[in-house]
Amino acid sequence: MEVTEPRIPVPPAIEADLAEGAAINSIRETCKLIPDPDKWLEEELSRNIVVTTVDAVLDWGRRCSVWPVNMGLACCAFEMIAMANARFDIARFGMEFLRPSPRQADLLWVVGTLTWKMAPALKRIYDQMPEPKWVMAIGVCAISGGTFRESYSVVPGVNCILPVDVYVPGCPPRPEGILYGISLLHQKIGRSTIQGQLADKIEEWKQKMKLEAYLGGMWR
């Protein structure tokens, strides 16, 4: 049986191939090599870099993305809900999420009457929040107990158990009032410096170390 090998045709150098090669060669000849990336990066950066203090950047970041955890305890909570919705829209201030989890939040809203039975839960939520954290007391009942101040079951003011940064009075406060409180809190955050916080912490640690050393010496 005769086996015929397949013939492989050799393509002729036709004009299309020649034109393609000529085009590639012309591009290679006319192209400009880009200079060393380091050089143009330096040039661009020199026009775009902003020099600032760490304080200003940190405060700006914290101020513009405050994540609240909402503690809606009584009727004032409806004003808070209205504030979160489209008409008053706290998303304009970078706080569109009402965090049900305290571990991702840095602002605690205490909205409404706080009873003694609820107080341990509120304290626990506050303790679970990471530093730095702020607290807003919204409504007369949260500020001082309000009409229920003399009652047997109501905490006379949230500041009995938590440090409060901003008080928003009203029974209930209107959503605009709460927004004004938020803007005041933004101003407060904008004024804070890490230097002060750090210095306070360092002083605290020093005192603690001293105390421990003192106690250790006594025990020895």
Next chain:
Amino acid sequence: MTVALKAETVGQKVAQAFPTAIITADKEAIIVPPDSLFQVAHFLKNTPEFDFDYLTSLTAVDYLDYFEVIYHLTSLRYDHSLVLKTRCYERERPTVPSVVSLWQGADLQEREVYDLMGIIFPGHPNLKRIFLWEGFPGHPLRRDYL
């Protein structure tokens, strides 16, 4: 519309069933002493003529001379209602028998009355404070609290 039964006519029938119990009835309510309360409640629930299968509410009032525990009964079958009251003249340990075994809904409300008024309900499965915390001094809805 739920028809409020005349307490006087119902009271007469209850008095026929329990001749020994002291039962008084005025325009609005049947008033029984705490001793015979459970019997009367059982009778009102299980008599086919009345069939009060639903306890709408259970509450208490402090009139300083006595505590009054009030039961609002409703029959879903006949769509009629009745008010049953009992008076407790003791101040230190007022005691009224529990009706949880007749109406399950009395569970929370008896706990509430115990918490705020200090009335004790023997026969309740879990009689402890509900709104206030353990260790709270006194019962704050009593008139002599403060």
